[in-house]
Amino acid sequence: MESEICKEEPYIFNGTVSVLDRGANHLVVSKPPGVLCHRSGWSGSRPRKLQKNAIPEVPMLQRTREAVGERVNLIHRLDRGASGCLLMSFANSDKDDNNVTATLQENMSISSSTHKTYIALVRGEGIFKGRDFREKGWFEIDRPIKNEAGTSKNATSYFRFIAGQGNENGDLDRPRASLVLARIKTGRWHQIRKHLNGLSHPIIGDSTHGNSKTNRCWKEKWGLTPERTCLHLLKLELPPTLATPNGISVVDALPQDMMDMLQKHFPPEFLNDAKKALEEEGLCLNPEKQPDIVAVNFAMS
Numbered sequence: 001m002e003s004e005i006c007k008e009e010p011y012i013f014n015g016t017v018s019v020l021d022r023g024a025n026h027l028v029v030s031k032p033p034g035v036l037c038h039r040s041g042w043s044g045s046r047p048r049k050l051q052k053n054a055i056p057e058v059p060m061l062q063r064t065r066e067a068v069g070e071r072v073n074l075i076h077r078l079d080r081g082a083s084g085c086l087l088m089s090f091a092n093s094d095k096d097d098n099n100v101t102a103t104l105q106e107n108m109s110i111s112s113s114t115h116k117t118y119i120a121l122v123r124g125e126g127i128f129k130g131r132d133f134r135e136k137g138w139f140e141i142d143r144p145i146k147n148e149a150g151t152s153k154n155a156t157s158y159f160r161f162i163a164g165q166g167n168e169n170g171d172l173d174r175p176r177a178s179l180v181l182a183r184i185k186t187g188r189w190h191q192i193r194k195h196l197n198g199l200s201h202p203i204i205g206d207s208t209h210g211n212s213k214t215n216r217c218w219k220e221k222w223g224l225t226p227e228r229t230c231l232h233l234l235k236l237e238l239p240p241t242l243a244t245p246n247g248i249s250v251v252d253a254l255p256q257d258m259m260d261m262l263q264k265h266f267p268p269e270f271l272n273d274a275k276k277a278l279e280e281e282g283l284c285l286n287p288e289k290q291p292d293i294v295a296v297n298f299a300m301s
Contacts, residue, residue, distance in 0.1 A: 010299040013058045017067035018291035020085060021250045025093040025100045025243045027072060028236060028250045030291060031060050031086040033257065034227040037077045038062075056300060060086060067294040073101045076108050076116075079190070081205060084118070084233025085252045093243065100243040109187060113239035117283065118182040118192060121230035121258060123214045124201040126164035126178040133161040133178075133199075141195045145188040156185035157195045162277035163270050175222055175265055177204065179274045181234075181281065192231065204230040223261045230258055235283060254285040 018030040031037065036059040064072050071091035078086060087108070093100035107114055126133045133139070138160045145155040164178040178201060182192045193209045196202060202210035204218055205228045218224035232255065238248040262271060278284055 011056050012297065012299050013063070013066075014297050015058075015063065015295075017060075017063050017294045017296055019067070019294060020252055020291050021248060022292075023244055023246070023248075025090055025098075026075075026104065026248065027064065027068065027088045027090065028248065029060065029064050029067075029086050029088065030252045031078050031083055031233075033081055033083045033225070033229070033255060035060055035063075036080055037074055037086065058300065061088075063296055064088060066296050066298045075101065075104045076187075078233060079193075079229055079231070081207075081227050081229030082231040082233070083252075083255050084231075085116075085236040085250050086233075087236060087238075087248070089243070098243070103241055103243050104238070107238055107241055113237070115183060115235070115237040116233055117235040117237075117281070119232050119234045119254065119285075120180045120182055120192065120196065121204045121261070122178050122180055122196055122201040123176065123204060123211060124164075124178055125166040125176055126161040126201070128200050133159070133201075134164055136161070138181075141199070143195060143198060145191055145194050147189050153188055154186060155188040155191050155195070157191060158183045158185070159196070159199075160277070160281075163274040165266055165270050175218070177266075179262075179270075181277075181283075193229075206231075222265050223257070225257055228257065230261075232258065234285075251283065251287045251289075252291075253287055259285065 019027065020030055021028040036057055038059045038061040061072065061074060072088040073091055075087040075089060078084060087104065089101045089104055138158050140156060140158055142156045144152040146152050160181040162179050162181055165174065165176065167174050167176040180196065180201070184191055190209060193203055193206050197209040205215055205224055207215065215224065233252065234254070235251045236248060238244060240247040
């Protein structure tokens with residue numbers, strides 16, 4: 001009797017990719033929280049399966065490739081738990097020595113006209129050692145950060161605390177938290193996360209540089225989802241280049257999971273303060289321009 005050979009059925013990914021901006025050489029998509037940008041030596045070269053029949057991970061690079069029907073390259077990365085604008089180049093744009101990918105990567109790192117504006121939900125009402133960060137406007141943190149190899153590198157970040165809420169030293173059953181805008185001058189490993197933790201205002205959901213007790217409380221009481229770091233790349237701005245003659249200016253709406261937490265567990269004046277400050281910066285949490293939502297369906301072996 002011939003033995004039967006059982007082959008594992010391929011996993012069918014069925015989802016969407018939100019395209020925020022598209023040019024001849026570039027693409028900006030919205031990265032959801034909890035999704036890898038790409039597979040690497042750190043994350044593993046194959047889809048992660050934590051247990052039998054677990055759903056494998058499908059990184060943004062693969063999702064986007066299937067959505068647009070051609071190869072794309074990452075220009076920058078976001079942490080798995082973070083969300084927001086993710087810039088890519090079309091691989092074909094690198095042909096004939098055009099080097100679009102390298103040009104965009106260089107602009108992301110050295111151009112003074114390039115801005116990545118993040119928004120973070122952090123523990124703490126915005127007061128530290130007698131300093132009220134909400135009264136300071138934008139302020140600079142210049143403190144070296146160690147990279148993955150343990151080598152210290154100079155690192156400069158800029159923060160603006162736009163709304164804060166206390167809980168009367170625990171007497172009120174509500175989260176003690178702030179909304180913070182962040183920009184970076186240098187691009188060090190976990191820079192924003194480390195600098196905010198150094199201000200005793202760690203990002204909610206940050207399992208590496210945050211507070212485990214705070215994160216556990218948020219998961220149990222205030223809607224924090226697994227593998228979520230409450231850091232969102234809200235706006236991406238790049239100057240005109242040969243590859244992007246009109247420049248890039250893209251806003252990605254605050255994801256629904258973070259918006260739900262703000263609307264359910266904070267009073268209206270908290271969001272009003274945040275919206276007022278965002279308007280001063282030419283920003284908003286929910287832009288009028290809607291993304292192009294592309295359905296994606298493909299098999300993974």
